[in-house]
Amino acid sequence: VIYPPHSKLTDKEKTNICYLSFPDSNSGCLGDTQFCFRFRRSPGRKVSFCCFLDQLDRELPVYLKKDPAYYYGYVYFRQVRDKSLKRGYFQKSLVLISKLPYVHLFRTMLKQIAPEYFEKSEAFLEAVCSDIDRWPPPTPGKILHLPIMGIIMKLRIPTYRDKPGTTPIIQNMHQADAQISMALPTVHEVDLFRCFCPVFFHIQMLWELVLLGEPLVVMAPSPSESSETVLALVSCISPLKYCSDFRPYFTIHDSEFKEYTTRTQAPPSVILGVTNPFFAKTLQHWPHIIRIGDIKLPGEVPKQVKVKKLKNLKTLDSKPGVYTSYKPYLNKDEEIVKQLQKGVQQKRPTEAQSVILRRYFLELTESFIIPLERYVASLMPLQKCISPWKLRQFSQDDFMKTLEKAGPQLTSGLKGDWIGLYRHFLKSPNFDGWFRSRQKEMTQKLEALHLEALCNENLVFWSQKHTEVETVDLVLKLKNKLLQADREQLPVKTETLKKLQTHINDIILALPDDLQDILLKTGTT
Numbered sequence: 001v002i003y004p005p006h007s008k009l010t011d012k013e014k015t016n017i018c019y020l021s022f023p024d025s026n027s028g029c030l031g032d033t034q035f036c037f038r039f040r041r042s043p044g045r046k047v048s049f050c051c052f053l054d055q056l057d058r059e060l061p062v063y064l065k066k067d068p069a070y071y072y073g074y075v076y077f078r079q080v081r082d083k084s085l086k087r088g089y090f091q092k093s094l095v096l097i098s099k100l101p102y103v104h105l106f107r108t109m110l111k112q113i114a115p116e117y118f119e120k121s122e123a124f125l126e127a128v129c130s131d132i133d134r135w136p137p138p139t140p141g142k143i144l145h146l147p148i149m150g151i152i153m154k155l156r157i158p159t160y161r162d163k164p165g166t167t168p169i170i171q172n173m174h175q176a177d178a179q180i181s182m183a184l185p186t187v188h189e190v191d192l193f194r195c196f197c198p199v200f201f202h203i204q205m206l207w208e209l210v211l212l213g214e215p216l217v218v219m220a221p222s223p224s225e226s227s228e229t230v231l232a233l234v235s236c237i238s239p240l241k242y243c244s245d246f247r248p249y250f251t252i253h254d255s256e257f258k259e260y261t262t263r264t265q266a267p268p269s270v271i272l273g274v275t276n277p278f279f280a281k282t283l284q285h286w287p288h289i290i291r292i293g294d295i296k297l298p299g300e301v302p303k304q305v306k307v308k309k310l311k312n313l314k315t316l317d318s319k320p321g322v323y324t325s326y327k328p329y330l331n332k333d334e335e336i337v338k339q340l341q342k343g344v345q346q347k348r349p350t351e352a353q354s355v356i357l358r359r360y361f362l363e364l365t366e367s368f369i370i371p372l373e374r375y376v377a378s379l380m381p382l383q384k385c386i387s388p389w390k391l392r393q394f395s396q397d398d399f400m401k402t403l404e405k406a407g408p409q410l411t412s413g414l415k416g417d418w419i420g421l422y423r424h425f426l427k428s429p430n431f432d433g434w435f436r437s438r439q440k441e442m443t444q445k446l447e448a449l450h451l452e453a454l455c456n457e458n459l460v461f462w463s464q465k466h467t468e469v470e471t472v473d474l475v476l477k478l479k480n481k482l483l484q485a486d487r488e489q490l491p492v493k494t495e496t497l498k499k500l501q502t503h504i505n506d507i508i509l510a511l512p513d514d515l516q517d518i519l520l521k522t523g524t525t
Contacts, residue, residue, distance in 0.1 A: 009097075010042040012255055013071075017224050017485050019253035021075055021093040023223050024276045032115070033077045035223035036108055037249040040256065052505045058489055061160045062241045064188060066099045073097055074106040075223070076114035089137060092118060100138065102187040103231060105155060112148055121181045133364065154376045155184040164239045189236075192361075193232070193340070193353035195232035198292040198320050201337065202307065203236075205328045205446040207361060209288055210422065211237050211368070213244045214326070214457055215267035216284050218290045219274055223249040226273030227291060233271055236361045240369060243433030244269040252276055269429050276278060288324040329424070330416030336360045352367075363469040367412035368421070369434075375399045380446070393443055396426055431499050451481060455499045463507045468515065471507060 009017070020037040023029045057065050074096045082090040094114040117124050128149060135146050143158040145152050181462050188357065196203050209216055210233050218233070220226035227248030231276040234242045247254070254260075260268060261282045274283070284290065291331045308323045336357075345352045379392040400419065408418050425431050457480075482500060485492050508519045 001122060001125075003122070004129060009378065011041050013039070014242045015137070015253075016040075016255055017073060017095060019074055019095070019251050020249060021077070021095045022505075023077060024251065029077065029224075030079055031131075031220055033079075033222065033224050033283065035075050035077075035227040035249055036103055036107075037073045037223075038247055039073065039254075041069055043069055043122075045161070055489075056137065056139060059159050061158055061162065061164075061239060063235070063238050064101060064158065065241070067100070071099060072101060072103075072106075073237075074103070074110055076110040078114070078118055090118075094118075095341055102138075102157070104189060105184060105187040106151070108153065108182070108184060109148055112151060116149070138403075150180065152181045153184055154181055155187050157187055158516055163377050164360055164366070188233045189354075190228050190235065191354055192232050192357045193350050195229050196357065199290055199322055200340070202329065203336070203357070203361075204333055204364075205307070205322070205324075205326065206233060206290070207236050207328065207364060208328050209326065210234065210271070211240070211243075211365075211428075211430060212243065212421075212424050213269040213430050214288055215269060216271045216288045216290065217274060217279070217286050218272065218292065219279060221275065223273075223275055226275055227238075229271040229290070229292060230271050237365050237430070238362065240365055240430060241433060241437075242271075243429045244271070246271040248273045250274050252278055252282075267284060269475070288322070288326060290322050291320050293320040294499065321425050326409065328416070329421035330414050330418070333360075333414055364412065364414075366424075367408040367414075368418075370411060371407050372399070372422075373438075374433075375402050376435070376442075382441055391439065391446065444490050446487060447481075447484070447488075448490045451485060451490070451492050451500060452496050454478070454481070455496050459503045460506050460510055463510060471511065472515065472519065475504055475507055 013179060016039045020039060022093070023033060023035075040306060054269060072149070075093050076095075077087055077093040079091045081088065094110060098106060098481050101105075123307055131147050131149060136142075138142055138144070138157055141155045143154060143156050147153075159456075159515055178455075195204075197473075199206065206216075216225050216233065218229045230248040234246050245268070247256075247270070249258075250260075251274075254401050259268060260272065263285055267283075268285045272283075280352070305508075307326075308321045340353060342348075343356070375398070376394070379394065400422070403419065408414075459474070463474065466474075478500060482497060482504075484490070485497060508516050511519070
């Protein structure tokens with residue numbers, strides 16, 4: 001069943017969704033299980049309200065921007081014994097498909113609606129959808145009230161202006177109309193500490209592997225554990241965006257299975273979450289494998305675990321741990337391990353442990369990225385020679401020279417081979433994605449400064465000293481600039497745009513009547 005019925009999915013997308021919506025048979029997930037997956041959209045599909053989401057996308061932090069090539073599937077799966085059924089079990093999944101990576105929001109929502117859906121079936125989905133139709137747009141930065149089957153979820157989607165690592169608290173208000181309200185502390189974060197508990201002693205090495213876009217596979221007993229761990233890994237380099245592909249739950253039926261498991265080329269830069277024992281053989285050649293058992297919160301401190309050799313990984317029954325021959329570039333930070341171990345002994349709540357861990361990852365990532373930000377900012381031309389084509393090239397050697405005086409040592413006490421880590425990072429997809437988005441921002445800033453410079457010129461005086469052909473060319477170029485400013489939402493003041501429009505009108509009015517008529521009618525591409 002697909003709801004709303006007019007939703008269009010290609011056959012390939014339907015097949016992928018069907019296989020990804022159920023745990024592998026060996027997972028033995030009795031009762032209710034929640035997990036999430038991510039799959040490629042079929043190429044060439046047009047989606048209607050795309051432009052609308054694009055506008056909201058601009059306000060989001062980079063790691064929450066939607067990826068047009070992928071959908072997320074959020075699953076609520078139920079498996080219970082039922083003798084009246086031929087197979088002896090009731091097995092059903094309710095799956096919500098979205099472009100938005102708001103894991104916690106959709107997980108909470110499914111928890112509210114799935115159990116009732118299994119009792120009442122399709123008519124209930126119609127009621128749910130009419131509630132969703134009343135939701136406001138997912139505007140970042142606003143407190144949103146989302147009604148869902150008698151409950152109001154209150155939440156706030158972060159914006160790129162938020163200080164990284166801060167989450168504004170949403171108070172639970174007593175509703176005057178007696179509706180129950182539920183405040184969500186986050187729309188997208190997973191329980192970091194719970195996810196990293198099985199590989200507690202290797203968090204810093206895993207941060208390096210994710211930062212460098214290394215091929216990583218997470219072997220877990222169930223889709224909920226595999227998907228949460230993959231999402232935790234991807235989020236550990238926040239506020240940097242993880243730019244490669246990642247699959248919180250991946251099966252042998254996936255349309256990319258051959259592409260990702262082939263031995264004819266090196267494993268791709270991707271993080272896969274798997275539960276099928278078959279993968280222990282298929283992915284044996286992968287350089288880094290995380291094997292986790294059932295995720296339980298430890299009652300006692302986890303024991304120190306050494307990194308295991310890859311050749312020891314034969315099956316999915318191998319002991320939990322990290323199997324790799326990777327040698328970390330940075331020395332181990334013993335402080336964070338002690339702090340979290342102390343928390344376990346003192347029975348500190350897992351939410352508080354996650355806050356500590358998230359802050360640790362954030363400080364580590366910021367220490368790493370600040371020198372790059374500082375160097376890239378220096379590539380902007382000086383104010384006096386502003387032109388939209390004057391961005392200087394990124395030079396690895398020049399950047400490396402800046403590290404001696406302005407490197408990560410200014411904000412991090414960690415010792416180790418930072419230079420080696422940077423060299424490796426500069427070859428990675430994460431650097432490529434980060435640098436491209438910085439380049440785009442800076443080019444737009446230059447375009448905006450260029451527009452402001454044009455506004456301060458006496459363009460009518462310029463046009464009087466040039467031929468009609470040159471003046472017409474200038475008018476068309478300026479009109480295109482205005483269109484571009486609107487299309488790309490350039491960071492330009494409204495007065496600047498109005499002033500430029502006045503300049504254009506003044507130049508046109510100084511031209512002969514026949515040209516005036518043509519130029520006033522002419523739109524631009």
